[in-house]
Every structure is written in C-alpha cells, then in structure tokens.
Amino acid sequence: MKQEHSVTLCRMGGLLGNRVLCTAGALCLLGAISGRGTLAQEVLITLPDRSFPESLTSTGDGTIYAGSFNNGGVLKVRPGGQAEEFIKPGMAGSRSTLGVLADESSGTLYVCSNDLSGLGVAGPGDARGAGLKTFDLKTGAPKESFALPDPKSFCNDIAVGSDGTAYITDSFTPNVYSLKPGTKALEVWATDPALTPAKEGVGLDGIAIGSDGNLYVTTYIPAKLFRIAVKDGKAGAVTELTPSRPLDHADAMRTFRDGLLLIEGNGKLDKVSVKGDEATIETIKDGFAEPVSVTQIGGTAWIAEGKLSYIVGDNKGRDPGPFTLKAVALPK
Secondary structure (H helix, E strand, O other): OOHHHOHHHHHHOOOOOOEEEOOOHHHHHHHOEOOOOOEOOEEEEEOOOOOOEEEEEEOOOOOEEEEEOOOOOEEEEOOOOOEEEEEOOOHHHOOEEEEEEEEOOOOEEEEEEEOOHHHOOOOOOOOOOEEEEEEEOOOOOEEEEEEOOOOOOOEEEEEEOOOOOEEEEEOOOOEEEEEOOOOOOOEEEEEOHHHOOOOOOEEEEEEEEOOOOOEEEEEEEOOEEEEEEEEOOEEEEEEEOEEOOOOOOEEEEEEEOOEEEEEEOOOEEEEEEEEOOEEEEEEEEOOOOOEEEEEEEOOEEEEEEOOOHHHHOOOOOOOOOOOEEEEEEOOO
C-alpha cells in the first residue's frame, strides 16, 4: 500500500508488448528463462477477478498459496495449474485473510484472519476481532484457532522457527506473539516501546527469521526495520537497524540465503543484508503496482500486487484491472 492510500487503515486504529499471460506457473517460467538464468519475459500467474491478494507463501514442490484481503479464504496454485480454492472463505470463523505461511515440517498452513468491516470490507462471515487460524497443509481441513488477545489487535504476518514455534506480528500493538507447538493460546513473546504504532501510522508488519537465528520485523508507517535477538527461544534486545537508504512502506519479508527479501509498498522488491546494526538495501526490481508480499521458489521470487488502494484508498470504486503474481529472477 502506498502512503497516499493508507489513511483508512491508519484510522482503523489504509496484456501487451513482450508480456506472457500465464496460469501455468513453473512450467511457463521454465520456458521464459533465458540461457543466462534471467527471465526473458514477464511471467504472470493470473488470480480471480477482484481477489485483492495480501500475502503469499509456497511449498517445496512449487505450490503457491495466496490469502485474500476482501474475499477471505486461501487460493492455491499448483505448478502448471490454475488458481483454485483451497480454504473456503469463512472457514473456521475466518474473515479477511492477510498473512499466510506454509510450514511443511508440521503440515500446517498458518493464516492471519481479521475483521475489516471497519474499513468497509465486509469479508465472509461475522466473526469479530483478529485471530490466527491453522489448517492442514494437504487437505485444507481446519485445525485450531487462536485469538489475538488485545481488542485493538490486527494479525498481519507469520514466521515459524526451527523448533516449530510460530511468531505473529500485530500491526496495532507493539507485540510479537508466539505459539509454541502444543500450546493452546498465543503469548506476548516480545514487546517494546520502539514497536508502538505511530499516531496515524501502522506498526508491525513483515516478519522473518534470519540465518543468524534472530527475528526481523518491519513497521509499515513509518517504515523501519528491527532485529529482535533470540536466545534459547526467548526474546532479547530490540534494535532498530540503520538502512543504507530510507525505506518506504516496509511490508512483507521472507528469509533469503544469509539475508532477507523485503517488499516496499512503493513498488520495490529488495534484498536486505544485515551487518551489525546496519542493513544494506539493494533493489532487485522496481515498478510493481502496490506490492504486498513475496515468496521464493528456487531462484525465482513471486510477487503479489495487492492494489489495495482500489478497495480502501484513493482509487476505491475504480477498476483495478487483472490480479496477477509476477515472477522475478533472484540474484545469484
């Protein structure tokens, strides 16, 4: 989401040329890669009309999962296949679906559910509040539901540690929650005044576990990047990192080799390298239309363009055009 389109969210506390239209996912991708390992054409996966994707995740076989900001539920795109319904909208009391995270170790799909009716986005069902939902990764059958404890909470995104603990960001409180395997409720794992949402801003958003074992989180408005030290599973110091250039609407993150992949809402996919308390930001590709999430399959990043301004921002009521996931070759 771009800054000029984020006011509503803040108040809640906001084919042509050489393109290839492709629903064949990885199969189409193989045919579009040049001999130098770069994408020779722009490869797209189409999503249903007005699906407004908000988050992506994927599994080792190349299957992609996408949550929907307005429709709820979760779409699934198998390699070489088309988008199909995997989690039915409203399933297990879910509403609008934001963060999604596939954990193959436990066979679980984690889903952030939120009531966005205050934004004029009804979503399915009538459940209130924010919650974390878990589903069977193979069948889509509901497993468990966990409410975020604060009435102001907004469940944004998820990361899972090597021990199976899930970590969840809350955009409207300064809290990162944890869910250890076998437990029945979320716990406040880390909280810090530095993570408090700014007035007329949006707080915690993206989350990823670095190769150093520490947890990294972003805040959306103002855009910042933080490291939360992890020792014996417990949260340590919260450190704001100094970026090599200013960030603009720091959104979703995923672990990438010894660094991170970062989405900036102003249209960028970045590579982030952390050394000490400094973060080097290298833009891999610019020019996306309101990107919201990224997932990696092999040497390719798939980007979701949420176009959320067309449902809660300045472009509301206008035609957002087709919804697609775009492929970008990652640096070697």
